[in-house]
Amino acid sequence: MKPDAIALNRSPDDVLGIYQSAMEAAGVGFSIADATRSDFPLVYVNATFERLTGYTSEEVLGRSCRFLQGDDYDQPGVHAMRQALRDGVGCVVSLRNYRKDGSMFWNQISLTPVHAPDGKLTRFVGIQTDVTELKQAQEEAVKAEILRVELENEREIAALRENFASMVSHDLRNPLTGITLSLELLETLDDRLTPEKRLEYVQRARRQARNMRDLLEDIVTFSKGNAGRVEFNPQSLNLAMFCRRLLGEMQAEGRASGGSHQFDFQYVGDASVIVDEKLIYHMVVNLISNAMKYSAPQTQIDFHVQVDADHITLKVSDHGMGIPKGDQKRLFEPFHRARNVREISGTGLGLAIVKNSVERHGGQIQCQSVEGTGTTFTISLPRRSP
Template sequence: MARAKILIVEDEIITAQAIAGQLKRLGYDVVDIANSGTAALAKVAQTCPDLVLMDIVLKHRDMDGIEAAEQIRNQFKIPVIYLTAHSEAATLARAKVTEPFGYIVKPFNQRDLGITIEIALYKHQTQQQLIEREEFLSTILDSTHDAVVATDATGGITYMNPIAQTITGWSSTEAMDKPVTEVVQIFDEATNTVVENPVIRLLRGEPVPNQGHNRLLIARDGTKTPIVDHVSLMRPNDDDIKGAVLVVCNISERRQAQALELERVKLATEVAERQKAEAEIRKALTTEQELSELKSRVVAMISHEYRTPLAVILTSTELLKRYSTQLSQEKQQTYLDRIQMGVKQMAQLVEEVLTFNKAQAGELQFNPEPLNMEDFCLQLVDEQRLMVGDRYTLTYNPQLSSGEAELDKQMLRHIVTNLLSNAIKYSAKGTTVSLSLRREDDTLIIQVQDQGIGIPESEQPRLFSPFFRASNVSTIAGTGMGLSIVKNCVDLHQGQIAIASEVGKGTTVTVTLPVNAKPSSGDATH
């Protein structure tokens, strides 16, 4: 991990040198020392530090530390920690306005300095990730074809995407903080009466029934648009309600198509045929609703899972773009490696989604071929080692008298890669993840073991259900598709999978496959 670079702004040279010594002993790089606000701004632009230690009172009165810190925050977005011998209320009040990341009163010891710096660096990193995630999510919401409206816990509007602004006739600026009932007005088409806004009902804790397609949204200018809507609560901590999200789909084109079809059926068929067609339509609408819900879950999953690799790619490309001439060859290669890693992670997610879709549709092709299992699994372990670097220890223990087997290569890759990535994802850094491989008669046994968070026993029977994630995963990223894919691949090999896990101690997954797998029922597809 790169050492944090720190700029010291202190007009007492002896004090500045003493602080520099403490920082070096703590393992930080001191990029320079400035004795005035103007000098500090120039050195920040020149050295691009990760953090600035700023003395509030500077003898060179071109600007004091607080003024300099404010300009550093506005221009460079770099965190600042104040160092001062003054703790007067007025000084503190001025300092707070600049949103510092720490405040240390002289004299201080090395330990306090280190703790304050680490907290500031972590807080800054977290804030930057949050900003990047919000920008990414906003881009996704702005690109969707459905209207999306978010509210606070009282029903006041906090966000509208462009489609929502178009369909309601309200700009985002005009609608901000206004009651959702004023901006999003919904009528029952059959009775021509106002429908209570589903957001308000949900925020009151009442169930929101499915109203079908007999609803109209009345825009600001009176334009009526047939819609279907879906509302859900925002619960960041699964307890406190922070607001609600209303998704509105314009079904004008669908309505027109349905009307034409119904007219054709009415003119061309008898009553019995018409009833049959209506039944099929109802079934189709149910399927559409299920697909809509699945779409929402997939969009939410992709928006969540793409944030981290996209943030890494965006940050690395921005740094290379801005500071390529100032970065060493080694540093440039590090950023290029990060970009490549992010692209691989995104490609892996796309591959996982495509495989999951084929598995759910029963379209996975089963094509067994001769494989050297020892070499094949070693390649997969090496790929994971390249991705995790030195953050984890990956061990590989093949115990095979013969490594030859006839299995589906692509499915086997899904099985081993998903199990290894899951073991790594849910384990603490510095722990060991092991893959063992052995053969018993005509059976191949693949076992992946970790020292991670484990899985609650009551939830283990649901692990292979699509999109299911255990309740103790907290904020660990994941799609809930991996084990479902693994189970499909194992079943197509006519194999078995077993999971033994204990919360806080780790998980062991054992996959048993026939050495010479054959397609079931004589068919190459499943």
């Protein structure tokens, strides 16, 4: 027998008689409606239906069962039943119903069409089950799940905010040092500076101020809450020029603050690539400043960039103090500093920022280092097409 249609060679009322006693025994509400009339009036309800709804059979017979909905009839389950009845097919729905005393219960209703031997639709059988407890348990579970997800999101956002704040304050320090240095030079060397030199220092300070402004904009965006993470905004950039200029600035700052290094800059491949300029800035500044900080003045630092068909590789090598094996795994964790740094100052955030910036590009970073000999950081970014 098909579950949604009862069509036997017996008279419909015979079939219903069998159903009726089975349902009574099972303790579920049972109702029969006349399907030949437009409003499907009830022609029979069992004792469990009466108990479940609080209405007697005299009060309900001849009426459409919709009175159980009260004013609460705009429910998906009601629409589904209406459609099924119109199409003459079965359905199972759960909806809010109201007893005679006004109390609400969740009613699971299963409707089945009954056909006469000639195929004519004559009856609809309804089976009602009170599923309030089940529904409440489900709702509790859903509420608990929503609460859990909300809490998790809040925790994640708090962690991101914290991380971002330290990232930003760290990265504000670099341009600020640059500006201070340029201003100091302008002040102390004023009459000894050629107009070109003076212009160079002013321009440098202006560029650094622009970097700071960009970063501050990030903070504003972030604190508004409309950016859960550091933005990723890949655009066409002349990477060759960008790296050369940044390196020049850092070298000049190194000289101005006492220690300078021998730089070997090499760039191979297309000059223009699609990258996020701010994130590339984080990578280059942090790797070069580490190389300068953790190796002796006058020693060589290599900065090699290679752009091929599908990768951009940035490599920074120094001949400095190196990183002890035991610290190499944890270098990219925020605040982690190797045990051989001694009095060299730092917060341990630089490489965490680099890693984050590399990952936003879908790239990878590797470190090769021998303590006392030197260190090489290699970044590999997948190339994006315009």
